[in-house]
Amino acid sequence: MRFLASAVLTLLAAGCFSNKKNQGQRLYAEHCASCHGDQGQGLARLIPPLAGSDYLVKHRDELPCLIRQGQHGPITVNGVLYNQVMPAHPELSPAKLTNLLNYIESHWGNETRPRTIREVQQQLVGCPQVKP
Structure with missing residues (x-):
């Protein structure tokens, strides 16, 4: 009986967490992906790559705000100037932003320390106010 109860609890616990597995992806x-590509490759000189991107490293603390508020104006990624608008994603919670950024920053040649939700929450507090 004890084994059965343990097995049931294990299955239930796995179900509780399975919806978060691969959430970043x-x-x-x-x-x-529709703009930056399935492999983070970007689109020629229109959309910057995320794969092997020096911008991700140089602007780590700003990335939660950039995703939440969007990007307007020129940026340079890997020595190439880009000047397209990236849409805002204000609907993404700090937990989702953390998972998304951890996915991006650990794939396609990007290697950085994992983020925590607390870190992302603190970075979001520092977001500049966007004028309507």
């Missing part, structure tokens, strides 16, 4: 596919 799913969020990337839903919100980012």
